[in-house]
Amino acid sequence: MRLVPASLRARLALVFGIGTSVVVLVSLSLLYVALDRQLDGAVDADLAARSNDLGASVGAHDLSAVANDPMAQLYAADGSPIATAAAISGRVLLDPAEVRAVHGTTVRSVTLPARATGVPLRVRVLSRPVGGSAQVLAVAQPLAAVERAGARQMVVLAVATPVLIAALAALGLMLLRAALRPVELLTREAAAISTVDADRRLPVVGGDDEIAHLAATLEGMLSRLSVAFARERAFVDDASHELRTPIAVLQGEIDLALAAADDPEEVRRSLLAAQRQVLKLGRLAEDLLLLARERMGSVVVYREPVDLGDLARAEASALAAVTGLTVDVRGGPVVVEADGDRLRQVLTNLAANSVEAGATSARVTVSAGHDYIGIEWADDGPGFPPGLLDAAFERFVRGDPSRTSSTGAGLGLSIVRAIVAAHGGTAKLTNGPPLGGAVVTVRLPLTAPRPAETTVR
Structure with missing residues (x-):
């Protein structure tokens, strides 16, 4: 049996409902406690006011005020009643031991025993010493009305709590539905997109919130995937x-x-x-x-020390015999950790590209920088067309037929870039010096990248 719902909306609604219930229960419990204490405080304040008035009368030797009070008693030091209110005639609020224990103002709730024809009476009693002869005055207030008010509050809160929780849960569910509606729409539209209609786009989600950012991110991803598919x-x-x-x-x-x-x-x-x-x-x-x-990032290169100067000179002789292109190699010995066969393929492709463009001579310059090895291939051909410089490394890209006699597939420079990238280097195309035609500049790092990046089979 699954205890946690699978739906995000259901999980959020469950968490919201539980959290709301806890907050409401704690809040209403604190409210009940606060109201109960407020009622007790009101009773204690009334008892204190009556006690002060009766204390003044007792100090003036006027005991009639005690007899006329709704519920009061005056005790001697030994605990015997001196004056009692008519409403509690025959009852004592404090026994002798409790009277003798009074040394200051004390307030407590007690239950008076039932009379022959009545029921026990719950009262709130305030007692304190009065006068100069160790007399004790006790003033009481029945708690029946206060307890009924507390019970009514409890009933009201018991009824209001589930209603309030249900209302807040319904409101939270409505808010969740409204908040997740764009996600549902995006989900349906994304599920409907296939390779057949790859140009289809997700609906625009307004606003600047997280869901709007998610929609914009997904839209950008679809755009990139569409370009990749194309x-x-x-x-x-x-x-x-x-x-x-x-x-x-x-x-x-x-x-x-x-x-x-x-x-x-x-x-x-x-x-x-x-x-x-x-x-x-x-x-x-x-x-x-x-x-x-x-x-796929899995071009295999086998690294070993290679002298680029010697490799370029040996390859220049072979290329001259096959293509008729005059290749001048410049630069001293430069050793790099690289795949010699792949670098020969680079030079062969560059030579084929120059021959197809109509060049008759080329120059290879090998140099060493601070953290890289440079190979520059330059020819005396017409150079790359201006609109082709940014795209010449792409697959199946050819120059203007009127400017070249190319019969190849347009993959030579793409392969050059792939091999150079597998070595962790870069390739750049320009036109101009030193021979006035196309110039291809290759840079290889002195330190070989980690094998996992370039030698994955």
Whole structure:
């Protein structure tokens, strides 16, 4: 059996009801005690006033005032009554021992024994010494009216307490419903949003309270998720487009080879063309896999001491032989903990990007700063178009066809950024000196990041 409700509204209502009940019960109990004491105080004040008046009369040897009082007695020092009010004739307010024990003003409640035809009488008695002969004056007041008033107060409070608790609980429930209504609306709208209507937005919650802030935060999160979904859809669309062309060419070459089965030379040319498309598909698949891992933060880099100067010079010779690009390497020996194969891939992609842009020469400058290693790649091509500088690192971004002969998938610079980020570094694009074309500046930290950040498999 579940004792605590599952609903937040029910839990809040339960806590509010219990808290309200405790507060109301304590408040009404204190009120009852205060009223009871006020009634006792009023009785004591009346007794004190009567005692003062009778004390003055006794001091003037006028005992008739005691006899005419509603309820008073004057005692001698031995406890015997000297004067008694007519209303309590035959009764004593104090016995001899109590009379002898009076040394100052005392107030207490006592019960007088019942007479033959009556009932016991509850009275409030004020006693004090008077006169100069150790006489004691006792003044009393019946408590029946006071007790009836207290009982009426108790009845009123007993009836009012559950009514007041119920009213406050109902009011609290109404306030909870009004306060949580925006949350219910947000919950329904959020549950209705799916990937089909990802552009759907949550309703606006007015005000400047916590729920309004929550709604604004959720709306911002949905906006960011919508942008992420749009990017992923664009990535899938672009990847599908890039894969479609080589697959179509591959299919065509295979068809040609099958149609020219009796012509070995034609079959060979078709197979070679198909082989080039397979290699292109393989490179594209590897690039897409690397970028997918980069999105997940799991690009693997194997760190070992690498001399960037030697690596750049060796790679420059290989690139010059393959691409025809003249690469000038400057800078002395600079050793860094990095993945040499991945850095070669960076230089290869940068060279391919320069060749596709029409550059004929490039310069690689290796330098060491206070806490970083710098690699600057510059070419003499037309540079990045002004509108492309901020987006060139994005996937499937190509320059203006009139400014470049690019036939690639537009993933080269994205891979450069992914590899550099996996090393904990940064990459920046500019145009201008030293060769007047595109400039890519890479910075790698001297101290390698923790393996958990860059070497997650």
